[in-house]
Amino acid sequence: DIQMTQSPSSLSASVGDRVTITCQASQDISSSLNWYQQEPGKAPKLLIYDASTLRTGVPSRFSGSGSGSNFTFTISSLQPVDIATYYCQQYDYPLLTFGGGTKVEIK
C-alpha cells in the first residue's frame, strides 16, 4: 500500500504569511494527489485535485504543485478563515490513502 507522509504536523503563522505544506508518497503516483481542508467540527472540503487543479469556487490564494512522489500545498497569504487542518490524499489505483494532516493556526 502507498503511504503518504505529510509535514509539518502543525504550524503557526501570521496573517498574510505564505504557508507551505509538503506531502511525500512512498512510491511514484504521478499527479494522483488531492488536497482537503477540514475546519474544526466540519466535514472536509476538496480544494485541489490532480495535484494542481483548483476546484471551482476555491480562493486563488490556495495552490498545489508537484508530481511523482513529492507534492506541495501553498497558501500564498494566510487569512484568519484558513484556520483548519489540511490533508493530502492519493488515488493511485486501486486504494486510496490520506496523509496525517497539518493543523494550521494563527500566530
Place this chain on the structure above:
Amino acid sequence: EVQLVESGGVVVQPGGSLRLSCAASGFTFDDYTMHWVRQAPGKGLEWVALITWNGGGTYYADSVKGRFTLSRDNSKNSLYLQMNSLRTEDTGLYYCVKDMDDSYGWTAFDYWGQGTLVTVSS
C-alpha cells in the same frame, strides 16, 4: 444541491455488528463511485471502502477487509456499510462521500455528508 445523509451510528460492544446507511440526492447516483471515510476522535482521516457505480467492484482498507461489506441500491439512491466483528479502534465519525470522477473511476472526494458516529465500547 448534492446531499448525503448518513444514519445508523450507535454505541455497540466489541465483536458486535452495525449497518450504516447513506441517502443521496441532488445528483445521478448510479453514475458515481461512492466511498466511506472515517475519523477517530481527535485523529486524521482514513479511507475505509469504495463501491463502483453499479456495485460490481468494491475495495477496502486493510484495517477493515473481511469485516466490513459495502453495498448500494441504485433504485433507492442509497449506500450501505455492514460492519461486523467491530473493534474499539473502529470508533469514529463515518462519512459518506461522493467521488468526483464522472467516468466510473475514482479520484477525489467532492461531496461529504456530515457523518454518523460509531462508538465501539463495552
